[in-house]
Amino acid sequence: MRNFFLVTILLVLSLFAACTEKEDYTPAGGNLPGSHIIVQPNGKLVPADLTISSGDFISFVNNDVKPHRFMSADSISIVTPTIAPYSFFVFKNDIITGLFSYRCLLDTSLHGTITIRP
Numbered sequence: 001m002r003n004f005f006l007v008t009i010l011l012v013l014s015l016f017a018a019c020t021e022k023e024d025y026t027p028a029g030g031n032l033p034g035s036h037i038i039v040q041p042n043g044k045l046v047p048a049d050l051t052i053s054s055g056d057f058i059s060f061v062n063n064d065v066k067p068h069r070f071m072s073a074d075s076i077s078i079v080t081p082t083i084a085p086y087s088f089f090v091f092k093n094d095i096i097t098g099l100f101s102y103r104c105l106l107d108t109s110l111h112g113t114i115t116i117r118p
Contacts (some may be wrong), residue, residue: 034090039064039110048112054097058114061088066107073101078114082106 034057038046041063052058062068062083072078077096080089097116104110 034058034092036061037070037112037114039068039104041065043107043109045110045112049114050112051115051117053117055094056092056116058091058093059088060091062086068107068110069105070102070110071105072114073103078102 035050035052036059037048037050038061040046043064043066050058060068060070060080060083062085065085067082067084068080069082070078070080077098077100078091078093080091083089093116097118100114100116102112102114
């Protein structure tokens with residue numbers, strides 16, 4: 001039981017360590033690493049559904065006038081901080097694989113899926 005607890009703590013810490021927040025960006029996500037999920041000024045996600053490989057980066061680019069914060073349905077696999085308007089957040093995963101539904105916690109009309117392949 002103790003080993004399970006330690007492994008769980010290490011997994012959670014590694015997920016948080018894999019995330020980095022950035023302040024500079026271009027509206028189309030240019031010069032950012034990896035694939036992009038862009039919140040358009042009209043409040044739409046482009047693309048809403050994304051497929052990447054484990055180890056790839058996802059840049060969440062917020063081109064909206066409102067802040068956004070994304071989280072996977074399991075509340076642990078994919079989590080972003082609140083992304084200010086006209087800013088972005090880069091997420092990197094080296095551990096998990098599978099299909100993850102995600103949503104914006106601040107605007108429930110924004111949701112999609114991220115597939116992470118091995």
